[in-house]
Amino acid sequence: MTATVERAPTEGATGSKRSRILMKGNEAIAEAAIQAGCDAYFGYPITPQAELLEWMARRMPELGRVFVQAESELGAINMGLGAAATGARVLVSSSSPGMSLMAEAMSYMAGSQTPIVLVNVMRGGPGLGSIGPSQSDYFQAVKGHGHGDYKVPVLAPASIGEAVELVATAFELAERYRTPVILLADGILGQAMEPIEPQFRHPPRQEFDWALTGADGRPPRVLRSLHLLPERLEEHNNVLQAKFREIARNEVRWAGEQLEDADLAVVAYGTAARIAHSAMRKARQEGIRVGLFRPITLWPFPEPQLRELASRPTAMLVVELSAGQMVEDVRLAVEGRCPVAFHGRTGGMLPTPDEVLAELRRLDATVRAGGAT
Amino acid sequence: MTAVATPPRVIASRPELLTDRSTHYCPGCGHGIIHRLLAEVLEELELAPRTIAVAPVGCAVFAYDYLQLDWVEAPHGRAPAVATGIRRVRPDSFVLTYQGDGDLAAIGTAEIIHAAGRGELITAIFVNNGIYGMTGGQMAPTTLLGQHTTSTPTGREAGAAGFPIPMTEMLAILPGVTYAARGSVSDPPHIGKTKAMIKRACKAQLDGAGFAIVEILSNCPVGWGMTAVESMEHLSEVEKVYPLGVLVDRSAPARQPAAAEGA
Numbered sequence: 001m002t003a004t005v006e007r008a009p010t011e012g013a014t015g016s017k018r019s020r021i022l023m024k025g026n027e028a029i030a031e032a033a034i035q036a037g038c039d040a041y042f043g044y045p046i047t048p049q050a051e052l053l054e055w056m057a058r059r060m061p062e063l064g065r066v067f068v069q070a071e072s073e074l075g076a077i078n079m080g081l082g083a084a085a086t087g088a089r090v091l092v093s094s095s096s097p098g099m100s101l102m103a104e105a106m107s108y109m110a111g112s113q114t115p116i117v118l119v120n121v122m123r124g125g126p127g128l129g130s131i132g133p134s135q136s137d138y139f140q141a142v143k144g145h146g147h148g149d150y151k152v153p154v155l156a157p158a159s160i161g162e163a164v165e166l167v168a169t170a171f172e173l174a175e176r177y178r179t180p181v182i183l184l185a186d187g188i189l190g191q192a193m194e195p196i197e198p199q200f201r202h203p204p205r206q207e208f209d210w211a212l213t214g215a216d217g218r219p220p221r222v223l224r225s226l227h228l229l230p231e232r233l234e235e236h237n238n239v240l241q242a243k244f245r246e247i248a249r250n251e252v253r254w255a256g257e258q259l260e261d262a263d264l265a266v267v268a269y270g271t272a273a274r275i276a277h278s279a280m281r282k283a284r285q286e287g288i289r290v291g292l293f294r295p296i297t298l299w300p301f302p303e304p305q306l307r308e309l310a311s312r313p314t315a316m317l318v319v320e321l322s323a324g325q326m327v328e329d330v331r332l333a334v335e336g337r338c339p340v341a342f343h344g345r346t347g348g349m350l351p352t353p354d355e356v357l358a359e360l361r362r363l364d365a366t367v368r369a370g371g372a373t
Numbered sequence: 374m375t376a377v378a379t380p381p382r383v384i385a386s387r388p389e390l391l392t393d394r395s396t397h398y399c400p401g402c403g404h405g406i407i408h409r410l411l412a413e414v415l416e417e418l419e420l421a422p423r424t425i426a427v428a429p430v431g432c433a434v435f436a437y438d439y440l441q442l443d444w445v446e447a448p449h450g451r452a453p454a455v456a457t458g459i460r461r462v463r464p465d466s467f468v469l470t471y472q473g474d475g476d477l478a479a480i481g482t483a484e485i486i487h488a489a490g491r492g493e494l495i496t497a498i499f500v501n502n503g504i505y506g507m508t509g510g511q512m513a514p515t516t517l518l519g520q521h522t523t524s525t526p527t528g529r530e531a532g533a534a535g536f537p538i539p540m541t542e543m544l545a546i547l548p549g550v551t552y553a554a555r556g557s558v559s560d561p562p563h564i565g566k567t568k569a570m571i572k573r574a575c576k577a578q579l580d581g582a583g584f585a586i587v588e589i590l591s592n593c594p595v596g597w598g599m600t601a602v603e604s605m606e607h608l609s610e611v612e613k614v615y616p617l618g619v620l621v622d623r624s625a626p627a628r629q630p631a632a633a634e635g636a
Contacts, residue, residue, distance in 0.1 A: 075454045081445070233400075
């Protein structure tokens with residue numbers, strides 16, 4: 001469903017009305033992928049991402065592109081592997097339980113350096129869990145997803161508009177670094193509707209010297225992750241690790257708000273950052289100087305930036321829709337330079353801004369009293 | 374000395390598609406024969422330049438070292454899904470999977486059945502040697518009743534380990550399957566027939582008719598605890614459980630719904 005809404009020109013704007021469209025998150029992500037030149041989509045129905053698959057089912061054949069509803073998430077991700085091996089731009093989407101099934105092929109693609117974009121619209125877990133919004137797949141996404149020594153870039157939008165932008169970024173990163181990329185959303189981002197400016201990006205195409213197109217007038221190409229000789233596999237892993245270091249150097253993304261004078265920083269991503277933002281404003285009204293640090297790339301994690309922030313006299317509150325996962329990376333980043341507290345809800349339950357505010361008051365009082373958290 | 378030497382007459386040679394190297398396969402293994410058949414067929418149909426092949430998990434994962442084609446490795450059993458993705462985005466390519474019986478008949482049953490059910494335009498080469506060779510000779514779904522393996526040390530007994538699964542018969546009933554046949558590498562006449570089956574299965578893809586599969590009964594001398602010659606002779610026992618021949622050959626595409634009778 002889309003509806004066009006007109007926004008009155010703001011003072012200082014160029015004077016022309018900017019057209020915005022109201023879109024559901026799942027559908028906006030799907031359309032952004034189409035606009036980014038996605039050649040093929042493979043999926044399997046699962047709540048709360050089913051609308052993404054349905055959007056693709058209608059739009060991709062309209063455009064003469066590939067859509068297949070697979071027999072399982074295993075089928076979907078491996079169709080993605082095959083299509084991506086030919087150099088096609090491929091999107092696969094699922095939600096938490098489906099992501100577990102996709103972990104196997106993700107490891108193969110990380111090993112064989114096959115680019116693909118994977119969307120996880122997270123729901124409550126473990127197991128079948130719930131269909132409510134959650135951020136409980138943080139560990140799964142940022143610690144590699146499948147077996148073996150690898151990482152993949154993980155992008156975490158906090159709004160539907162940002163999701164649209166990050167879909168294009170995801171394709172760019174995937175192709176630049178020959179790697180799977182995960183867009184980590186949650187049930188709220190997937191299901192909510194927000195007005196967005198339809199400014200879709202269209203990343204340029206490039207020729208790949210690794211893509212399988214048939215050995216016609218050139219030597220055969222093989223996309224593989226198997227290297228039976230330990231020496232060869234270590235050599236291959238060293239290449240991968242060098243690539244991961246390059247990504248960590250170049251691709252950290254984060255956003256900060258009111259951190260300059262902050263005594264306390266809330267660290268949160270995605271939907272949790274929206275809630276934290278409301279809590280921050282309430283706290284400021286009470287005179288508690290709170291800032292917001294929002295990682296946009298969960299891997300590479302904005303570690304140096306957080307460490308620098310922690311060098312100032314401050315304390316941090318991490319807010320997540322989980323029992324506490326990113327908080328471990330925050331603690332690793334700050335290396336004890338400042339106290340780090342945590343507040344989270346699970347199972348599809350959301351922390352309210354007032355809950356977060358109460359935690360901020362408590363943290364503020366503790367810091368003022370000079371105590372530990 | 375004015376005699377002119379007559380050049381020797383070439384009656385057999387290595388297909389150019391095969392690399393000039395010895396394989397890692399055990400002495401007497403049937404994979405080498407099947408690789409050669411595939412190379413001959415791809416050359417005869419001039420398909421190599423547009424072929425993208427999918428390698429399995431198992432002994433034959435190294436097929437890419439011997440057949441000079443573009444290859445991608447699939448996770449265990451997922452080759453038909455990988456092939457689906459390739460064929461859908463590159464409709465001009467020729468796509469084949471090369472899979473063993475552990476790969477296709479155990480861990481990859483969902484992928485092979487649904488690729489066949491969709492009538493994907495891919496050709497599956499299914500090598501059935503009734504055992505997990507690479508991992509040291511454990512029971513496969515195709516292992517014969519009574520057969521000794523490292524995981525059925527007293528012989529496969531149906532009560533505990535189930536019955537051999539005739540995958541190709543199961544696939545042949547699906548309307549998306551245009552060609553399904555079973556051959557063997559037990560002796561030269563059977564090898565010749567098997568080559569004809571592979572060729573027909575490749576042409577089915579070229580005709581856009583649907584999914585095609587050739588099951589090839591092969592041997593595993595080491596896994597079976599036999600000499601190479603004994604294992605080839607033993608294939609006649611295997612052929613009693615898995616009869617040879619063409620199971621289905623639907624020449625016309627089966628993609629449109631049948632017209633209502635008398636309408």
